[in-house]
Structure formats: C-alpha cells, structure tokens
Amino acid sequence: AGTEENSYERAEAIARYLLERTGRRPELAVVLGSGLGGLGDSLTDRQVLPYAEIPGFPTSTVAGHQGNLIFGKAGDRDVVLMQGRFHAYEGYSVHQVTLPMRVFHLMGVRAVLLTNAAGGLNRDYAVGDVMLIRDHLNLPGLVGCNPLRGPNDERLGPRFPSTSDVYDKRMRDQLAEAFKQCNFPGATRLGVYVYQQGPCYESVAECRMLITMGADAVGMSTVPEAVVAHHAGLRVCAFSLITNMALLEWDSAEKANHEEVLQTGQLRADQLKSSVSHFLANFSLD
Numbered sequence: 001a002g003t004e005e006n007s008y009e010r011a012e013a014i015a016r017y018l019l020e021r022t023g024r025r026p027e028l029a030v031v032l033g034s035g036l037g038g039l040g041d042s043l044t045d046r047q048v049l050p051y052a053e054i055p056g057f058p059t060s061t062v063a064g065h066q067g068n069l070i071f072g073k074a075g076d077r078d079v080v081l082m083q084g085r086f087h088a089y090e091g092y093s094v095h096q097v098t099l100p101m102r103v104f105h106l107m108g109v110r111a112v113l114l115t116n117a118a119g120g121l122n123r124d125y126a127v128g129d130v131m132l133i134r135d136h137l138n139l140p141g142l143v144g145c146n147p148l149r150g151p152n153d154e155r156l157g158p159r160f161p162s163t164s165d166v167y168d169k170r171m172r173d174q175l176a177e178a179f180k181q182c183n184f185p186g187a188t189r190l191g192v193y194v195y196q197q198g199p200c201y202e203s204v205a206e207c208r209m210l211i212t213m214g215a216d217a218v219g220m221s222t223v224p225e226a227v228v229a230h231h232a233g234l235r236v237c238a239f240s241l242i243t244n245m246a247l248l249e250w251d252s253a254e255k256a257n258h259e260e261v262l263q264t265g266q267l268r269a270d271q272l273k274s275s276v277s278h279f280l281a282n283f284s285l286d
C-alpha cells in the first residue's frame with residue numbers, strides 16, 4: 001500500500017540497502033535546507049553517498065542542495081544527514097519528497113531535525129535570526145495535496161494522524177539551549193512556518209495574507225517531511241534560518257532572490273555548524 005513512490009516495500013528496500021552498505025545505525029536524521037549544506041562538514045567518521053548511487057532515491061536539482069546522504073558521528077552519536085532535500089516545485093510528487101522520512105524510520109532512526117531557509121513575515125524578526133518551529137500552516141495540504149493522500153499502510157502509521165503535536169517540545173527546548181550555549185549571534189524565535197509549494201516567492205498581497213493567517217515565516221519545504229515523519233512515529237524538531245524579510249510594501253525596490261538566501265546561509269554557516277553539532281551530540285531522546 002502507499003503509492004508506488006513511497007510504499008512500505010520501496011522504503012524498506014532502500015533502508016535495507018543503506019544499512020547493509022554503510023553498516024551504520026543512525027539514531028537521528030538531519031535534513032539541511034538551502035545554503036545550509038556546509039553543516040555536513042561538521043560530522044566525524046563520515047561516509048558520503050551521492051543520492052544517484054542509492055537505488056530508488058530521488059536526486060537534488062536546486063543550487064545549494066548538493067545531493068548526498070552523509071553518515072557520521074556527532075560526538076558519540078550516530079547520525080545521518082541529507083545534504084540536499086527534494087521540493088515539490090522541482091517536479092517531485094509529495095510522495096517522493098517525503099520518501100526519505102519513511103526510509104529513516106525503517107532504518108531505526110528515532111528522531112529528525114529538519115532545517116530550512118525561510119522569509120521572515122513577523123516584523124520583529126531580522127535576517128540571520130533562527131525560528132524554532134512551533135507549528136505550521138500546510139497550505140497545499142489543506143487543499144488536497146497532503147503527503148498522506150492515498151492508500152494507508154498501517155505498518156507506516158495510522159490513517160488519520162493528529163497534527164496538533166508534530167513538533168516535539170523537548171527536542172525544541174534542547175535545540176534552543178544549544179543556540180544559547182554556542183552564543184548564536186541572531187535571535188532565537190519561536191513561531192509558525194507556512195508552507196507554500198513554490199517556486200515563486202510570494203507577492204506582496206500574499207505576504208500580507210499569510211501574516212493575517214498567523215504565520216511568522218514562509219518557505220517551500222519541511223512541512224510534508226514533518227507530517228510524514230510524525231505519521232511514522234518519529235520525533236520531529238525543525239528550525240528556519242530567516243534568510244530574507246518578506247516584502248510588505250508594493251513600492252519596494254527590493255525583490256526576493258535565491259542568491260540572498262544562499263548568502264545568509266553562508267553568513268551564518270559557522271555558527272549554525274557549532275550550534276547544530278552541539279545539539280546533535282548532547283540532546284537526549286528519553
């Protein structure tokens with residue numbers, strides 16, 4: 001059951017391949033957002049597998065998303081890191097986008113940290129801040145493009161899962177503590193991430209609408225992965241790097257652009273590396 005693209009059988013075959021090929025047993029998976037791929041360097045004892053070498057796995061097409069699965073250690077902890085994710089706007093189905101979450105679950109991974117680059121809607125936010133995700137607005141999900149659409153395989157999770165409890169508070173608190181301990185230079189916010197499919201950045205009217213809906217930051221990823229990971233029983237923690245501020249004035253001379261997104265990722269790369277490494281090495285799953 002499931003669709004062919006994210007069925008139990010496909011996810012299980014990939015999980016088995018990865019376990020056999022690497023001999024690793026990661027406890028936690030991390031997905032690196034746009035411009036955050038450099039975090040892959042922070043692991044020790046690394047084993048790098050290009051997506052193209054993994055039978056049945058999609059490949060990355062976006063600048064700033066290298067397309068490697070990296071197995072390694074953060075402190076004494078075994079982790080697996082996606083250096084590059086899949087987005088629906090690339091043409092992948094929402095089932096392909098979320099397939100890695102099922103693979104991780106079937107490999108025995110217990111928790112995921114999802115990261116992304118996002119536009120700040122909340123006027124108190126500034127470029128270079130991080131926002132821990134407390135909740136989301138799944139806009140495509142609400143109008144029929146939910147990643148759990150299709151036959152449900154009970155081996156992967158329930159037909160009607162809750163989503164009021166996707167983001168794990170304990171992990172989030174430990175992540176906030178890591179940003180604090182490592183003196184992350186931007187502010188650490190707590191907010192609501194709205195997922196729109198992209199690839200267009202938002203119009204001014206859309207940004208104004210998203211604010212009235214209760215969103216603090218907007219992006220093109222993370223929510224489908226979070227929903228499928230939660231469905232499978234993984235603990236989920238997520239944060240956004242605020243790479244640009246959403247434009248709210250029609251006469252603004254500025255325009256959202258991917259270069260700025262990647263530049264802000266670069267600006268914060270070292271500090272994110274130390275905070276995330278600290279979190280990975282020290283968080284507790286109990």
Ligand SMILES: O=P(O)(O)O[C@@H]1C[C@H](O)[C@@H](CO)O1
Nearest residue numbers: 033034116117220221258261
């Ligand atoms: O993978 P993330 O969500 O970090 O990437 C964001 C959304 C688009 O892919 C891209 C737009 O600049 O950055």
Ligand SMILES: Nc1nc2[nH]cnc2c(=O)[nH]1
Nearest residue numbers: 117118119218219220261
């Ligand atoms: N949708 C969206 N995604 C982003 N990713 C990084 N910045 C943005 C933004 O402003 N809007």
